[in-house]
Amino acid sequence: MKKFKLPRLTGGLLLAGMILPTGAVQANDAETIIQSKCVACHTEEKAEPLQMSRMSHQRKTPEGWLMTIARMQVMHGLEVTDDERRTLVKYFADKQGLAPEETEGSRYAMERRLNTMESFESANFEEMCARCHSGARVKLQRRPASEWEHLVHFHLGQWPTLEYQAMARDRDWMDLAFKKMVPELATDFSLKSASWDKWQSVKSVPVSGSWSFSAQMAGKGDVRGVMSISGGKDDQYSVSIDGEYADGSAFKGSGTAIVYTGYEWRANLTVDGVAMRQVFALSADGSELNGRMFEAVHDEAGMDFSALRSGSKAKLLSVQPGYIRAGSTEVLTIVGAGLGKKISLGDGIKVVSEMYRDDNKVVVQATANAAAKPGARDVKAGKAEGALLNVYDRIDSVKVVPDFAVARVGGNGGSTPKYNAHFQAEAWMNGVDGKPGTEDDMRIGFVPAKWHVEPFDAQAEADRDTHFAGRMDEKSGLFTTGASGPNPERRMSTNNAGNLKVIAEVMEGANALSAEGQMIVTVQRWNNPPLP
Structure with missing residues (x-):
């Protein structure tokens, strides 16, 4: 043989x-x-x-x-x-x-947002397709009915016990797959579509130039700077980044990129010695890039990223930080392109002084009137607008983001690295009724917090999960998992899995506000395809 x-x-x-x-x-x-x-x-x-x-x-x-x-x-x-x-x-x-419209709602899979909680209107789709892999993997492809039928046969040929597994053996799996799912998929995700026909007539837009960018990374905070793109032959580019975090530390690097399908931007870069990737979508007019940038090895460590090509339009990307307390004076950084001289921060907020200005940002010292009404303000820099600044007078509640996360052990000489977890504390102010959880509650933004973990339940406490599963950094909200492999110190020499409460504590004056989330620490991420 x-x-x-x-x-x-x-x-x-x-x-x-x-x-x-x-x-x-x-x-x-x-x-x-x-x-x-x-x-x-x-x-x-x-x-x-x-x-x-x-x-x-x-x-x-x-x-x-x-x-x-x-x-x-x-x-x-x-x-x-x-x-x-x-x-x-x-x-x-x-x-x-x-086409761009066909990826909407499912880009989290390409952007490696692996703590996304999926939900679907079709119970059949959820039970037949999304029980083994993400539903997004299915939604990010298009086939005629004959090809969806071929896909069912492929699944049965590759995984012959499929129809006898949980959520399959209690029904007529074959009948459901061929008579219900194939027609449903062929209708919802058809090979032919008006969106694709229209997009094929759109010419690829070169993206060379200087780009102002704004980003936010868990554990490190706001980021801003300039991304320089050159080249363009065969949709290939050279990329360099020159930016900084809000604390002034550098965010610099370079690499290469390519554009697929006229708008799908993919880049490999080395930033401050760390290999990182970019998965962005380019706007139809070629003026904006939006998506996620993340570490190549630890894709759980990433940032939401928005960029605007200089000279394309006057627009704001963000105000950093995106909030100010009534009665306080703060330093605010306005990020965007085409920034005019006149800065307007909205009712009740006065620019005390302009501290710095270049083509991509303006740094100002601003004071919010003690009587300023809480709420969002439209910020403008000349004709550039599009960013909001939240005014608040108190923090009423805090949320842990994400409120449910999965982390994975790794390392310890094995082939798979650890998959850690990053958490942020999101501050909220109650609405006019003074009660939390109503539609008029105002999101303030991410704020510093003190972090720790506790056993999620009695079993987790008995198994000493907080001792074995990993360690939480009390300042950054980064949870680093334990080593992979059997642990002889644990009952039955099991691995360093755990079921933990994630607790954030934010000080509001003399009062401590707390919030809880849940984290499952489980085994290694053996299967790591481009689309989960």
């Missing part, structure tokens, strides 16, 4: 493999690869333009196509080089991708 050596395709390689090398090959090169290496399993249906069985009847995100090609390598013996795989991902993502 011929031995087949499986290619080593780790989660990190899969994600990093999406960035093309210098000198990207063109579409005709991708078609040459397809015709030479894919015809053993796929037949040519049409030569001009090239159309192949199966592969030409699906549309996916860049991550989705990357997973498909990797599966062909692992399961079917496809032999392609890293450059050829990158070339194919670029080709398919451009030719058979998703």
Whole structure:
């Protein structure tokens, strides 16, 4: 029997493999690869333009196509080089991708927001599709009914016990899969769509230039600066970042990027010695980039990121911090592009002095009148607007964000790193009725807190989960998990899993306000695909 050596395709390689090398090959090169290496399993249906069985009847995100090609390598013996795989991902993502509207509501999967709690209107979809992987993985692809049916057969062939597992063996799984789910998926996620037809006529917009950016990272706070982008040939770019955190520490780095499907921005950078990735969506006019930037190894450590190309329009990205207490004087940084001379912070807030100004930010000292009415203010810098500043006179309650999180043990000489957890304390002010939890409550913003963990229940206390599962940094809200592997110090030598309460304490004058969340610390993240 011929031995087949499986290619080593780790989660990190899969994600990093999406960035093309210098000198990207063109579409005709991708078609040459397809015709030479894919015809053993796929037949040519049409030569001009090239159309192949199966592969030409699906549309996916860049991550989705990357997973498909990797599966062909692992399961079917496809032999392609890293450059050829990158070339194919670029080709398919451009030719058979998703329109921006088709990714709305599911971008959290591409952006690695892995503590997102999914919910779906269809109970069948939740029980049939979203019980083994994220529902977003399904929603980020498009197929005709015949291809959705092929996908059901693939699942049964690859996981033959599927219909006998929990939430499957108590029903006629086959009948539900073929008669209910295939028609539902073919209707909700059809191969043909008006959005995709329209998007194909939109030309890719070059993104070279200077970009003002604003971001916010758990445990480190606000970030701002300038992202410089150069290049553009074959949708490839060089990127450099020159920014700072709110405490003045540097946020600098450089790397490379590529644009798929005319708007899907993917970048690999090294920032302050740490490998990081960017998953952004480019606006239709090419003036804005929005998404998430995160560490390559620890994708749980990331930041919401918004950028605006200088010279494209006058607009504000943020005010940092985004709140001011009535009767106080604070230093505020206004971030954006096209910043005019006249600064307006809204009723009851006066600019005392302008401390610094450049093309991307204005730093001011501002005073909020003691009688200023609580609420959001529209901030303006000349014609630039779009940011809000919250005025409050007290903090009534605090929330832990996220209120439920999953962390994973790792390291300890094993192949998988730890997957830690980052928490933030969100301050709120009650509405006019003075009661929490009503629609007119005002979110103030993220505030400093003191953090600790406690056993979530009696079993967690008996198992001493707080001792074994990891350690919470009381200032930053970063929980670092314990080491992987059996622990002989624990009952039955179990691993360092745990069920913990996450508690934030915020001082409001002499009073301590507290809030609770929950964190499950569990086993290693063995499976780490680009789309969870």
